[in-house]
Amino acid sequence: AQSVSQHNHHVILSEAASLELGCNYSYGGTVNLFWYVQYPGQHLQLLLKYFSGDPLVKGIKGFEAEFIKSKFSFNLRKPSVQWSDTAEYFCAVTTDNNAGNMLTFGGGTRLMVKP
Amino acid sequence: KAGVTQTPRYLIKTRGQQVTLSCSPISGHRSVSWYQQTPGQGLQFLFEYFSETQRNKGNFPGRFSGRQFSNSRSEMNVSTLELGDSALYLCASSRGLAGGKETQYFGPGTRLLVL
Numbered sequence: 001a002q003s004v005s006q007h008n009h010h011v012i013l014s015e016a017a018s019l020e021l022g023c024n025y026s027y028g029g030t031v032n033l034f035w036y037v038q039y040p041g042q043h044l045q046l047l048l049k050y051f052s053g054d055p056l057v058k059g060i061k062g063f064e065a066e067f068i069k070s071k072f073s074f075n076l077r078k079p080s081v082q083w084s085d086t087a088e089y090f091c092a093v094t095t096d097n098n099a100g101n102m103l104t105f106g107g108g109t110r111l112m113v114k115p
Numbered sequence: 116k117a118g119v120t121q122t123p124r125y126l127i128k129t130r131g132q133q134v135t136l137s138c139s140p141i142s143g144h145r146s147v148s149w150y151q152q153t154p155g156q157g158l159q160f161l162f163e164y165f166s167e168t169q170r171n172k173g174n175f176p177g178r179f180s181g182r183q184f185s186n187s188r189s190e191m192n193v194s195t196l197e198l199g200d201s202a203l204y205l206c207a208s209s210r211g212l213a214g215g216k217e218t219q220y221f222g223p224g225t226r227l228l229v230l
Contacts, residue, residue, distance in 0.1 A: 032214075032215045032216050034218075036221075043118070043119075043221045043222065043223050043224075044205065044207075044221040045221070046218050046219075049218065051216050090158065092158075094215025094216070095215060096214070096215070100146065100148075100163045100165060100170040100171045100211075100213065100215070101146055101148060101163060101171075101209055101211075101215055101217055101219055102148070102160050102163060102171040102173070102215070103148070103150075103158075103160060103207075103219060104160065105150075105157060105158035105159075106157070107157045108157060108158070
């Protein structure tokens with residue numbers, strides 16, 4: 001079965017600092033990769049996704065992620081964070097071994113941005 | 116377009132009782148998935164329904180069950196509640212295309228407290 005690891009559980013940054021959140025998955029077949037964000041008191045919402053093609057994908061609010069197949073990684077980046085980026089970030093995958101849309105999530109990373 | 120709605124938003128039950136949670140997907144979406152979110156276990160997949168049929172199932176005991184109606188609305192039932200069932204239960208909807216390449220849209224969740 002597939003699994004997803006997010007090694008940074010809590011990250012604290014000052015505004016304008018650069019962000020990189022790690023995500024590694026364990027699965028030998030084809031994966032589809034997602035980053036979701038949960039702002040305080042709000043729904044989980046999609047930041048970006050990767051299915052195929054250019055391994056560098058851009059999402060909303062200036063976020064981007066790079067798929068490195070050899071490292072089984074899909075790290076999330078943002079060059080300059082804002083206080084409004086304070087949230088919990090989840091990496092997730094779906095795989096080619098089931099017919100539907102079963103998302104396997106990582107444990108999440110809580111980001112706090114200090115003003 | 117209205118988002119995914121879940122009712123009730125908050126629920127308090129006692130051990131041994133049963134509970135039914137409801138989810139109305141985005142109009143036109145035929146797939147509904149359920150997830151359990153807890154501080155200890157994170158986000159875990161419960162099951163997915165598509166066209167009134169369970170298409171995927173996670174590793175939860177048989178006390179957790181669900182169903183989907185012809186209008187795509189879904190219900191989740193937990194029987195014989197245990198303290199460990201206290202969690203935020205999230206519902207997500209998508210069009211239901213196979214292959215795991217869809218964005219899932221999440222509802223606000225139902226927070227269940229078992230006393």
